[in-house]
Amino acid sequence: MAEGERRSDEGMLDRSEGFGERLLGVLIDRAHEMPPQLIAPLIAEEVARVGGRDVSILLQDYGQLVLVPLPGRRLMVGEPEPIGDSPAGTAFLHATTVEVPQLDGIRMYLPLLDGSDQVGVMALTLDAVDDDDRRLLRRLAGLVADMLVTKHSYTDQFFLARRREPMSLTAEIQWSLLPPLAMSVPQVAVAGILEPAYDVAGDSFDYALNEDTLHVAMVDAMGHGLDAATMSTVAVGAYRHARRADIGLSEIYTFMDRAIAEQFGPDHFVTAQMMHLNTATGHLQWVNAGHPAPLLIRDHKVVRQLGGPTTLPVGFGGEEPRICGQMLQRGDRVLCFTDGLIEEHEAGEEQFGEEQLIHWVNRIEHTAKGVRAVVRALSHALKQQRGGRTTDDATLFLIEWRGGAADHLALLE
DSSP states (O other): OOTTSOBGGGTBOOOOHHHHHHHHHHHHHHHTTOOGGGHHHHHHHHHHHTTOEEEEEEEEOTTSSEEEEOOOTTOOOOOOEESSSSHHHHHHHHTOOEEEEETTEEEEEEEEEETTEEEEEEEEEESOOOHHHHHHHHHHHHHHHHHHHHHGGGOSHHHHHHOSSOOOHHHHHHHHHOOOSEEEOSSEEEEEEEESTTTOOSEEEEEEEETTEEEEEEEEESSSSHHHHHHHHHHHHHHHHHHHTTOOHHHHHHHHHHHHHHHHOTTOOEEEEEEEEETTTOEEEEEEESOOOOEEEETTEEEEEOOOOOOOOBTSOOOOOOOEEEEOOTTOEEEEEOGGGTOOOOTTSOOOHHHHHHHHHHHHHTTOOSHHHHHHHHHHHHHHHTTTOOSSOEEEEEEEEOOOOOGGGGSOO
């Protein structure tokens, strides 16, 4: 018997490096032409080869409340798992494998990571678990995540699984526009969230990591209907076009301003904030076009607003904006948000306000770990404190400068 093959005569499985390489190779070879509906049985077959059973693929719902099971042949489809209070949720939020002993073996929850964006969780049961199992299943989960991200571009299967309630046309437009909700590399991490998830219209954000520069934009188009969604789409499209032309922040503002003005006329506008973060030095620059000032968080506490000169919203033809700057320290976080987060109020009552926002940021910064967990917990806590109301879009985007290096990841051991 060749090294790495299964030793069926002894009732054991060889999970050596050679066996794992062949197993993952089979998955890669088949995945290229695999139609989306056959991903589930293929994953179940691969897991069975390492002695696993009861496989579930859990995807985050749009409201970031639960992990919902993906239906599919040979997959176990149970009830949704709450993100905030379940082993699957812990694996998802913290990007770590969680093992739960059960009467019939070990239930494993493996984060599905595409790059560093958590796609969901793969759950399965083994009779027993050793380091070879952990290594192989971690790699398998990474490959499964890549397959899901690749295939979702030409199927509605994964979109439909993630929906927990009907989605408006405006929200459909905005979700199709968004980049991944989170990204994490040694130098920097980001995470964003939009409310109301199934009816968002004018709010959006975008980012890109190009060499040592993190580009970020947050936009909030006036109104809350199809016009707002259309304006937001044009604003983000104009931002991406200008960003990819490799021009400065002032020129990006001018290009976006002209695009909105020419398309929608003088009575329409989009508030916006555009940022550059040098991930090597921590130098942050930004242009604020009518947006609330971001918050600087240091040692898990808001230390001040990142104020400075502002210009008119995009579409109103403001003067060339002044660029603001701030040197970050390692571990600093910058929280951007739209006005819908702080202006919510009942008739005749005070607005929710920045003071309450800062209070909750300080509280959650000490209890949640990682930018994605903080953004999610903060958004849900703020909505609860506002009485569950979201009459306007309310968006959060959190940046953490880590100041690390990634060159070692390109070196083979």
